[in-house]
Amino acid sequence: MTSLWRSEPMSLNTVMFCLCLGHQWSVDDTPPCSATCGNKGIRSARLRCLFNGTEVDRVMCHHVPQPSVEPLACNVRDCPPRWLLMPWSPCSRTCGGGVQSRRVTCHQVTADGLSVTLPAENCTSLGKRPTDLQPCNRMSCAEWTMSAWGQCNGQCVGLRQSTQHRQLFCQMKTGIPVPASHCSGLPRPPISRNCTTDACNLQWRVGSWTPCTATCGTSGFQTRRVECIHLRSGKAGREQLCSWKPRPANWQHCNTGHCESAECRDTTIYCEKVQQLKLCQLPQFGVRCCESCKAT
Numbered sequence: 249m250t251s252l253w254r255s256e257p258m259s260l261n262t263v264m265f266c267l268c269l270g271h272q273w274s275v276d277d278t279p280p281c282s283a284t285c286g287n288k289g290i291r292s293a294r295l296r297c298l299f300n301g302t303e304v305d306r307v308m309c310h311h312v313p314q315p316s317v318e319p320l321a322c323n324v325r326d327c328p329p330r331w332l333l334m335p336w337s338p339c340s341r342t343c344g345g346g347v348q349s350r351r352v353t354c355h356q357v358t359a360d361g362l363s364v365t366l367p368a369e370n371c372t373s374l375g376k377r378p379t380d381l382q383p384c385n386r387m388s389c390a391e392w393t394m395s396a397w398g399q400c401n402g403q404c405v406g407l408r409q410s411t412q413h414r415q416l417f418c419q420m421k422t423g424i425p426v427p428a429s430h431c432s433g434l435p436r437p438p439i440s441r442n443c444t445t446d447a448c449n450l451q452w453r454v455g456s457w458t459p460c461t462a463t464c465g466t467s468g469f470q471t472r473r474v475e476c477i478h479l480r481s482g483k484a485g486r487e488q489l490c491s492w493k494p495r496p497a498n499w500q501h502c503n504t505g506h507c508e509s510a511e512c513r514d515t516t517i518y519c520e521k522v523q524q525l526k527l528c529q530l531p532q533f534g535v536r537c538c539e540s541c542k543a544t
Contacts (some may be wrong), residue, residue: 271309274298274316285327287361292319327357329370331378339384352380390430392437393417400443404492407451412443421459446480450489452496453477460502462516462536468503512538 283289285473295317297309332355337522354371356364368377396417416439418431456474462468474497475532476490477483487495507515516522519537526532528541 254289270300273315283324285323285325286357289323290319291322293317325359329354329356343385343389346385348384349381352378364413388420390418390420392425392431400445404448408444408449409442410445410448411440414441416513449479450476450485452490454496462507463503464507470502471499514539
């Protein structure tokens, strides 16, 4: 047997020292090869520390010169032919019985490390050739079925535009209901859609602004009427039916310019009422209705 290691020459003194201590290195000449064939087999000898023939911790041999061990190639020969199987292809159908295929070849790794394809006859000794076709996804096909569309009476989403809904079911083609997960790989039909209806033929109608309650200052405001009306009949409807469009404002500030304090004049259209109700003695009304309150 070929030796797997080379030891450095040791002096007589070193040998005697090792023998006295009883520790010595041992080289395992028969370690397993890392491969059975091809060009990648390596056999690496294992060093062991022995004391009186018994293996001990390697630290105990640290004072002993360690042999030089080199790995050697082993089992450098052609590998026997074998069937090489490629991964299966995706199934041709998702349900109802499909087919998937794979490539099957007779393959060999040579002593030079080359991978070569051989005629199929070279692998006949291995037994029956593995199949390259197999059935798949043999479960029955499921499908989405829908109920009829419901009435067009959902929330208004635009002028004469509402929404309608329908129910969705997953079932076999034989009509047997199954969980929705059986249809998860299928495009899911929509369960709602826009529809046209006169029930949503409504829009906001605004009236004219009322006169401003003041001619100047910061307290003036004006209002207007805002209502949701049917465009065909002109009758008022529920405001929710017009919510598809922002509701116009029905109140705003007006005449916000600075009032001249030296001028005695009315700054609100309600001064006549202030005078009739005898509110001029109140400072806030006396100032705003200065001209009307002068006679009181």
